[in-house]
């Protein structure tokens with residue numbers, strides 16, 4: 001886990017004064033900015049690192065409020081990681097590597113927050129985002145696809161502006177690969193030692209598998225997610241994939257960074 005300074009940055013998608021997650025899920029206004037937020041802060045309720053427009057009650061997935069350990073939700077899951085990172089790690093110093101990783105996480109978070117998603121997990125050179133929980137999004141497949149395009153653009157621009165030379169890499173392989181799938185997931189706290197929520201289920205696995213097949217600059221969108229965002233995937237390539245652990249071939253739309 002990389003520790004990043006998300007909290008100090010302003011939210012790109014407006015700055016709500018109440019937690020959008022608590023409002024959407026429970027219609028309870030929890031102040032997260034301004035003077036009304038101060039007494040809440042004294043009780044440890046602050047803005048979440050997953051998205052600065054939600055609060056730490058959301059991170060506990062409303063367990064104490066709803067008295068439910070798990071919540072089933074229709075959601076869109078996005079996985080992204082840095083392609084070519086292993087090769088990069090062999091050729092670069094620790095300082096440059098960590099700079100690339102922090103640029104990646106920072107640009108991804110800005111793009112995901114701009115579309116009301118949350119950065120649920122960060123895993124070294126990769127991350128997992130959830131759309132439609134806890135902030136409700138009417139068209140969450142489209143929100144995730146737009147966030148993915150935004151990630152590709154922001155990361156490409158950032159990589160281009162790096163001071164050091166990436167030319168020695170095979171085939172200019174450095175870039176971001178993304179997988180997106182929409183389906184039902186279980187949301188809750190599934191670990192006895194971590195106190196924040198995540199999503200699990202077949203839909204999460206499929207999104208992760210799609211990401212593992214995405215080349216640098218590609219966004220692989222499952223048929224289920226694509227069906228809910230026809231305009232965004234119009235005229236894109238359909239690819240037939242054999243995915244690890246999934247018996248039948250899976251069809252995905254391939255969006256390529258322009």
Ligand SMILES: [Zn+2]
Nearest residue numbers: 019022055058
């Ligand atoms: Zn909240």
